[in-house]
Structures are given as structure tokens and as C-alpha cells.
Amino acid sequence: MIASLRGTVLSKAEDRAVVEAAGVGYEVFVTSTTSAQLAIGHEGFLHIEESFGMYGGGATLYGFAAPSERAMFRELRDNVPSTGAKKALEYLEKASKSLPDFRRAILDKDVKLLTGVFGFTKKTAERLVESLKDKLEAVHVAGAERLVRADSADLGSAALSQALSALAALGYKPNEAKLVLQSVAQEAGGKELAVEQIVRLALKRL
Numbered sequence: 001m002i003a004s005l006r007g008t009v010l011s012k013a014e015d016r017a018v019v020e021a022a023g024v025g026y027e028v029f030v031t032s033t034t035s036a037q038l039a040i041g042h043e044g045f046l047h048i049e050e051s052f053g054m055y056g057g058g059a060t061l062y063g064f065a066a067p068s069e070r071a072m073f074r075e076l077r078d079n080v081p082s083t084g085a086k087k088a089l090e091y092l093e094k095a096s097k098s099l100p101d102f103r104r105a106i107l108d109k110d111v112k113l114l115t116g117v118f119g120f121t122k123k124t125a126e127r128l129v130e131s132l133k134d135k136l137e138a139v140h141v142a143g144a145e146r147l148v149r150a151d152s153a154d155l156g157s158a159a160l161s162q163a164l165s166a167l168a169a170l171g172y173k174p175n176e177a178k179l180v181l182q183s184v185a186q187e188a189g190g191k192e193l194a195v196e197q198i199v200r201l202a203l204k205r206l
Contacts (some may be wrong), residue, residue, distance in 0.1 A: 001062065007043040017061045017063065019044055028063035029089060033096040037065050049073060051085035062089055068141040072099060072166040075139060091128070096116045097179050099141040104130045117182060119175040160185060163198040172206060182204045 005028065007021030028046055030038075038044045046063030047070045053060075063071040072095065076184045077088035084205045088187060095102035097118060105113040106129055114125035160181055168176040180202045184193075191203075 002059075004046065004051055005048050005061070005063065006015055006043065006045045009038045009040050009042060012038050012040060017044070017046075019063075026061055028061045029086075030063045031069070031089065031093045031096045032067070033093075034063060034065045038054070060085065066142055068099060068139070072098065072103075072125050072141065075132060076128075079135050080128060091120075091124075094120060097175070098143075100143050103136050103139065106136050109133060117175060117178050127129050159193060159195050159198055162195045163202060165206070166195065166199050167202060174206070177202065188190070 005019050005021055005026055007019045010018040010025055012018070014035055016027060016029050017035060017038050018027050022028075028048070030046070034046070045170065046065065047067055049062045049064070050059040051062060051068055052058075054161060065071065069092065073085075073088050073092050076091045077083055077085055078094075080088070080091070082092075083091070095118060101113070104110075105118070109129050111122065111125045111129060114120045114128065115122055118125075120128065123205050132187050164174070164177055164181060167181075168174055181198070183205060184198055184201045187201075
């Protein structure tokens with residue numbers, strides 16, 4: 001059983017990396033967040049989860065930058081119906097925008113946040129909440145929550161809506177822009193900001 005892997009990163013893409021350890025190159029599937037932390041030609045370290053096909057064959061390796069990411073992966077794989085390792089990694093990819101906020105959204109049954117910020121469909125968000133609402137209390141993730149709750153975030157204001165349009169016009173993905181605007185709104189603490197100020201603050205975080 002492989003629990004971790006340390007070695008030279010030979011290559012990487014957004015969803016996988018090849019890490020050489022003791023002369024053997026291991027292909028490991030990762031989230032884009034984990035991939036961004038690996039540098040080709042340098043040493044990398046990953047927490048590993050092995051997955052074996054139902055009908056035999058070798059193991060598929062999934063790698064995580066932190067134990068909390070692996071723990072969340074396991075919860076998704078083991079508790080969400082019809083979710084194997086590959087689908088669990090897809091869910092984790094979305095959740096990795098902010099694992100602390102994803103966890104809080106599940107515990108608060110905040111479907112709106114899961115759909116609006118993390119990009120899950122309403123059906124998937126509801127399934128995640130139903131499957132994980134009693135599972136994540138004991139799962140601790142690194143970092144602090146960065147988002148206000150969906151029912152208190154004023155993303156519907158004219159200025160924030162215009163800022164979202166401006167960021168989209170600059171080529172930023174809507175879900176990524178919403179995540180940053182949530183953070184800006186939280187830090188503003190209810191203070192009204194001009195569109196230009198909001199965009200400038202958001203760009204510093206993108």
C-alpha cells in the first residue's frame with residue numbers, strides 16, 4: 001500500500017503528474033490546485049490514495065498536497081452514491097477552490113453556495129449535502145473560511161454584478177470571479193464600494 005510519494009517531478013499536466021522515486025516513474029492523478037504546487041525538475045511530495053479497478057488491473061494513484069485533501073477525497077468517494085475515485089477527484093477539483101468553505105457549505109446545507117461559487121449542479125449539490133452532512137464535522141481542513149454565507153453575501157448588488165461582468169470580459173471564469181468577489185464583499189464589511197474599486201481589489205486576488 002503506497003501512502004506517500006516523494007521524488008522528482010518529471011512532468012505534469014492540470015490533472016496528473018509523473019513523479020520518479022527510486023528510478024520508477026509513477027503517474028499520479030491530482031487536482032489542478034495540487035498540480036500548481038509541483039514544479040518540473042524539482043522534488044515533490046504527495047499523499048497517496050490507491051484505487052483498484054472492479055475487474056482487476058493495476059492500481060491507479062491519486063495524489064494530494066495535504067492530508068485534509070485526501071480525507072475529503074475519501075469522504076466523497078466512500079459516502080456519495082455512485083461516486084468512484086475518478087468522480088470523487090472531479091468533485092474535489094471544484095471543492096479545492098476553498099476546502100474550508102466547501103466543508104462549511106455542506107454542514108450548513110448551503111446548496112446556493114455550492115452551485116453559485118463551486119459550480120456544482122443543483123442536483124449534485126443536494127446529493128452532496130444529503131450524503132456528507134453528517135460526515136464532515138470530524139474532517140478538519142487547513143486554512144480559514146474566506147466566504148460569507150450565500151444568504152448574507154450581497155452579490156446581487158449593482159456594483160458587484162457590474163464587477164462580475166467586467167471580470168468575465170477580462171477572461172476570468174464566472175465561478176472563479178464569484179469566489180473572489182465573495183471575499184471582497186466580506187472584507188468590505190457592508191461598506192459600499194465603486195465598481196472600479198471592486199475590480200481592482202478582485203484583480204489583486206486573481
